[in-house]
Amino acid sequence: MAAIATGVSLNHISRESSDIRRLADFYKEIFGLEEIESPKFGEFKVIWLKAPGNFALHLIERNPSFNLPEGPWSATSPVADPSHLPRGHHICFNVSNFHSFAKTLKEKGIQTFEKSLPDGKVKQVFFFDPDGNGLEVAGQ
Numbered sequence: 675m676a677a678i679a680t681g682v683s684l685n686h687i688s689r690e691s692s693d694i695r696r697l698a699d700f701y702k703e704i705f706g707l708e709e710i711e712s713p714k715f716g717e718f719k720v721i722w723l724k725a726p727g728n729f730a731l732h733l734i735e736r737n738p739s740f741n742l743p744e745g746p747w748s749a750t751s752p753v754a755d756p757s758h759l760p761r762g763h764h765i766c767f768n769v770s771n772f773h774s775f776a777k778t779l780k781e782k783g784i785q786t787f788e789k790s791l792p793d794g795k796v797k798q799v800f801f802f803d804p805d806g807n808g809l810e811v812a813g814q
Contacts, residue, residue: 686722686730687765691805694721694733700804701731704779705767725767756787756808759800764808772797772813 691697698721701707705725712722712732719735769775776799779786787800799811 683728685728686732688732688734689803689805689807690734690736692736692738693804694719694735696804697721697733698723701733707731754785754802754806756785756800756802759787759802759808759810760789760798762808764800764810766810766812769811769813772799772811775799775811775813 689697698709701723702709707723707725710722710724710730712720718737721733723731723733725731776786776788776797779799779801784801788798789800790797795814796812797814801809801811803809
């Protein structure tokens, strides 16, 4: 059976937040994402960030009247333990400086959980952004 879509690629991932500036500053500092021009929607604010390649992260101002949980930490039973992330929702970034990256996270006081793929070739570190969204960074 042929797929309905052709030429598929990931365009962006969005994160909703009550403080998009704080979240943008986190992703710029930790991952070096670049803030790019974003549309002016009028009724809500957005900040668009870009990584090398074609990956974009869109940060969208939260609408409190929607009553959606802002992130895992604001849910009914929040879980702030990064050791749960390998089996939970997360975004993964690759880095070429894995060991110094993981060390710097710890120096910044960010709680992390490290492991490797079963073959031991890929190292992984899991942690949360300021809104409680799960993140993974993989490297050699």
